[in-house]
Amino acid sequence: MKPIFRRALAVLVAAFLLIQFMPAARTNPPVKGPLTAPPQVLDVLERACFDCHSNETAWPWYTRLAPFSWLAVRDVEEGREELNFSNWALLDPGKAEELREECWEEVAEGEMPLWFYEPLHPHARLTDADREVLRQWAGAGKVSARSDLEDDDDDDDDEDDD
Numbered sequence: 683m684k685p686i687f688r689r690a691l692a693v694l695v696a697a698f699l700l701i702q703f704m705p706a707a708r709t710n711p712p713v714k715g716p717l718t719a720p721p722q723v724l725d726v727l728e729r730a731c732f733d734c735h736s737n738e739t740a741w742p743w744y745t746r747l748a749p750f751s752w753l754a755v756r757d758v759e760e761g762r763e764e765l766n767f768s769n770w771a772l773l774d775p776g777k778a779e780e781l782r783e784e785c786w787e788e789v790a791e792g793e794m795p796l797w798f799y800e801p802l803h804p805h806a807r808l809t810d811a812d813r814e815v816l817r818q819w820a821g822a823g824k825v826s827a828r829s830d831l832e833d834d835d836d837d838d839d840d841e842d843d844d
């Protein structure tokens with residue numbers, strides 16, 4: 683190995699060791715108001731979403747290592763801020779409904795779970811059946827705009843006949 687490469691490698695290794703002294707706080711605060719939902723809904727959300735959207739995050743070993751620890755903690759903090767299934771029961775019903783719809787939209791658009799999460803967590807891969815479970819959960823009590831399935835369209839247009 684050329685000396686310059688050897689030196690560069692030594693610098694990298696030293697930097698990696700040094701940043702280990704800058705830990706990130708991996709927290710799991712108490713669950714104050716857990717989500718209640720049908721078991722198949724809970725199953726999908728727990729598999730694919732709870733690591734970033736609940737206070738029951740599983741922190742794998744590599745989340746102890748900087749810089750992965752920093753990235754994981756940041757995602758979990760931002761994720762919990764947007765949507766936290768551990769505080770779900772404390773939401774007012776309107777907000778909960780809005781979030782349910784957002785969950786489905788994010789999944790339908792392929793935005794959630796975040797792209798790098800699935801390869802690291804194969805159990806989070808969503809099947810068509812899983813997606814359907816979330817779609818129905820989101821649409822509970824309401825017909826979703828893009829719903830071309832089912833025949834539960836409620837036409838409340840007033841008829842004007844003169």
Ligand code: HEC
Pocket residue numbers: 727730731732733734735756757758760761764765781784785786788789794795796799
């Ligand atoms: C690896 C972490 C991670 C996983 C897993 C994950 N999310 Fe997220 N989620 C985030 C982060 C970070 C944000 C906030 C930043 C953003 O919107 O990209 C977010 C934002 C959201 C939002 C708010 C979007 C907005 O723009 O207002 C919803 C809804 C959401 N996630 C739903 C889900 C659902 C449903 C799942 C499971 C199918 C899921 N997420 C899985 C990290 C994650």
